[in-house]
Every structure is written in structure tokens, then in C-alpha cells.
Amino acid sequence: MAQSTLYSRVIGTGSYLPPDRVTNQELAERLAAKGVETSDEWIVARTGIHARHFAAPDVTTSDLALAASQRAIAAADVDPQSIDLIIVATSTPDFVFPSTACLLQNKLGIRNHGAAFDVQAVCSGFAYAVSVADSLIRSGQNRTALVVGAETFSRILDFNDRTTCVLFGDGAGAIVLQASSEPGVLSSALHADGSYAHILCTPGNVNGGVIAGNAFLHMDGQAVFKLAVNVLEKVAIEALDKAQLTADQVDWLIPHQANIRIMQGTCRKLGLPAERMVVTVGEHGNTSAASIPLAFDVAVRDGRIKRGQNVLIEGVGGGFTWGASVIRF
Template sequence: MAQSTLYSRVAGTGSYLPPDRVTNQELAERLAKNGIETSDEWIVARTGIHARHFAEPDVPTSELALIASRRAIEAADIDPQSIDLIIVATSTPDYVFPSTACLLQSKLGIKSHGAAFDVQAVCSGFAYALATADSFIRGGQARTALIVGAETFSRILDFNDRTTCVLFGDGAGAVILQASEEPGVLSSALHADGSYANILCTPGNVNGGVVAGSAFLHMDGQAVFKLAVNLLEKVAVEALEKAHLSADQIDWLVPHQANIRIMQGTCRKLHLPQERMIVTVGEHGNTSAASIPLALDVAVRDGRIRRGQNVLIEGVGGGFTWGASVIRY
């Protein structure tokens, strides 16, 4: 008897935002103490962001990931011990090593001893992690995967640079992916071009017990904007073609929540109505690898994304990296 084809499907989602909600006005007051001028109007007009959440200084990335993971596990109604693959997408890990994924495995009390590792593709991290987990499941190396995007970007922001510190926030989103005979992740497309590394980076490292270089995020905003809109359109079209779908067959676009203008530009290029785009950037800011699973969970829980619908996710980030996946939820 021929063996049935194995696919992966989303079984549950979860997310978490730290309780400290920082409005644009509160951030402007903080920057004013450093002699930096900005305003709610200035930030909203350029980014669409009204507020973001910051973790407390003693709360590591793994703690945000833990709460989001528990919520996804509950939504999927599974035994945590059945999880045999954990992938955490993050650029702000707890330690140099071990991986945040290994720390998360321990905090969840998982003893199945499946693989656990981090993925570092910055804001494209969740797209990279999802595609990786899908390949593990399709290849028979795992049956239940926990995929998490988690960040504490507030730790690497320079609050003397209003062009970057107003953009980012902290948070976590998680997805349970399970083996299935029904197609779930229909396609993925991933790319990178390291020649653009300098336009979005945190160019520091630990050397001799101190930070060598800069531990703050640096960004050429205009260069990132120009590159992002073009790359996101191309990778979205590539993923759609691999899934044998057209853009008008997509029920929901869940883009990386970087900047409302980038998101709207991508939507226009795909000829998708703005009403089909999930937007959380106004309240979350840019949470890097956490932004897509955060937005996905919000839309699942409020009933917009329903079973059987086609969802397109896409992200672009430092590296430069970019990726997209088409999911039949």
C-alpha cells in the first residue's frame, strides 16, 4: 500500500505582550529628557504606530516565549510532551548560548528530547522558522512542532535616535504545527542578500567580556523602505505561484508589522483590498520576529481568520532576509 503524503497544519496559536504599554506621548516625554524632540503626530504619520509594549528589565525573551507557547499549546489542545521540535526565531536571545529554544523547552517541562534551536533572520525569522518546521514534518523528522517568534527589542534601542527607538516593541507569538494528511502550509519562499547587511543591523559582539562595536540597532530607514516594498511583492508572488494560487484567492494577508506605509504598499502591489490585511502595528509597534505570529493569533482569536481560509504571511528584515508562506488555516 502506498504511503500517504505528509503535510503540516496549524493546530493552535498563542501570543503575549508585556503589560507595560508605552504610548507615543509617554515615549516623547522620555526622549525629551534626552533633548530629543518627537510627538505622537510625527510618529503616527510616519509609521502608523500609536503604542508599543516593553518588557521589564529582568524579564528575558524566553519568559515572553513561554507564555505565548502555553497559550498555543492550550489552543491546540495537545500534551506538551508530544512536542518533538522547538524553533525560536529571535534576535534578542537570553544568552549567547544555550539557545532560547533550549531554555524554553526546559521551562515547559518537555522531556521528549526532540530538536530545539534558534533561528536568526531578524524580522523574517518567523517565516524562516515556519518553513523549517514544515520541512522537518514533511520529511518525517518531527510530528508536532512549536514555532515561536519572541523579542525584547527594547534592550537594543538607542533612545537618543528617534528614527529607530519609536518603531520597536517587545512581545511573542507562537504556533503549534502538526503532521497531517491535509495540506496546511502550502508553500514557502525564503531569500537573503548579505550585501545589504549595513542598512539594518546591530553591529556588536562580545569580546573579552565587553561589547565590541555597537549593541544598538542601526537603520537606514529610506534604504530599508525602498528595498522592503519591492522584495515583499516579489516573494509573495513567488509563494503564491508555488501554492498554485492567485492573490485574489488569499483571504488574509498577515505581513510583518514594520510600518503601515510598507504594509499598505505591499497590499497595493498585490492588488489586495486593504480590508484583507491584518494590522496590529498601531498597538504593537515592530516586534521583529514576533510580529507575524502575534498578528496571526490576534486575528484567529477575534474570529477573522477561520478554518479553511488561505493566509499569506510575509516578512523582511536585517541580513537582508525576506520570506513568505501560504497557509491554508
């Protein structure tokens, strides 16, 4: 008897934002005390961001991941001990090592010794993690995966640089993927070009117990904008072609929530109406690898995303990396 084809399906979503919500006005006042000028109008006009959330000093990336994961596991209605794969997409891990995924596994009390590791692809990290988890489930190696995007980007922001510190926030989102005979993750497309590493990076490292280089985020905004709009359209079309779908069959577009102008540009290029794009950047800011699963969970819980609908996720980030997945929810 022929063995049935394995797929992975999303069976639960969850998210978490730290309680400290910082509006543009509040951030502008904090920066003014440091001699840095900005305003709500300046930030909104360039990014679409109105507020973001910052984690308290004693709260780690794995803490945010834990809260989001617990909500996703509850929504999936699975025993945490059945989770045999944990992938955390993050650029702001708790430590150099062990991985945030291993710390999360312990905090969840999972004792089955399933694989746990981090994926570092910055803002594309969640798309990368979904593709890896889907491949491992399809191969039969794993059955139930917890895929998380979690960030504490506030820790690497230079609050003397108004062009970057107003953009980012902290948060976490998670999904539970499980083996199924019904198609769920229909396709993925992943790419990278390391020759663009210099336009978005945090070029520091630990050397001899001290930070060598610059531990703050650096970004060439114009170069990032130009590259992002170009590659996001291409990777979205590539993922749709692999799934044998056209753009008009996409029920929901969930782009990485970096900048409303980039998001709107991609939506227009795909020929999708703006109403089919999930937008959370206004309240969340750019939460890097957490932005897609955060937006996914928001739209699932408010009833916009329904079972059987086609969801296109896509992200672009430092590396430079970019990727997309088509998911039948």
C-alpha cells in the first residue's frame, strides 16, 4: 500500500506584547531629553508607526517567546510533551549560547528531548523557520513543531539615532505546525545575498569579554527600501507559482511589518486590494522575526483569517535575506 503524503498544517497561533506601550509622542519626549529631535508626525509620515512595545530590563526574548508559545499551544489544544521540534527565529537571543529555543523548551517543561534550535535570518527569520519546520515534518522526522518569532530589539537600538530607534519594538508570535494528510504549508521560497550585509547589520561581537565593534543596529534606509520592494514582489510570485496559485487566490497577505510604504508597494505590485493585507505595524512597530506571527495571530483571533483560506507570508531582512510561504489555514 502506498504511503499517504505528509503535509504540515497550522493548528494554533499565539502572540505576546510586553505591557510597556510607547507612543510616538512618549518616545519623542524621551529622545528630546537626550537632545534628539523627532515627532509623531515625522515618524507616522515615514513609517506608519504610531506606537511600539518595549520589554522591561529583566524580561528576555525567551520570556516573550514563552508567553506567545503558551497561547499557541492552548489554541492548538495539544499536550506540550507532544511537541518534538522547537524553532525560534530571533536576532536578539538571550545568550550567545545556548539557543533561545533550548531555553524555551525548558521553560515550557518539555522533556521529550526533541530538537530545539534558533534560526537567524533577521526579519525573514519566521519565513525561514516555517520552511524548515515544514520540511522536517514532511520528511517524517518530526510530527508537531512549535515555530516562534521573538525579539527584544530595544536592546540593540541606538537612541541617539532617530532614523532607526523609532522603527523597532519587542514582541513574540508563535504557531504550532502538525503533520497532516491535508495540505497546509503549500510552498516556501527562501533567498539570501550576503553582499548586502553592510546596509542592515549590528556589526559587533564578544571578544575577550568585551564588545568588539558596534553593538547597535545600523541601517541604510534608502538602500534597504529599494532592495526590499524589489525582492518581496519576486519572492511572493515565486512562492505562489510553487503553490500553483495566482495572486487573486490569496485571501490574506501578511508581510513583514517594517514600513507601511514598503508593505503597500508590495501589495500594489501583486495586484491585491489593500483590504486583504494584515497591517499591525502601526501598533507594533517593526518587531523583526516576530512581526509576521504577531500579525498572523491578531488576524486569526479577530476572525479575519478563517479555515481553508490562503495566507501569503513574506519577509525581508538583514543578511540580506528574504523569503515567503503560502499557507492554507
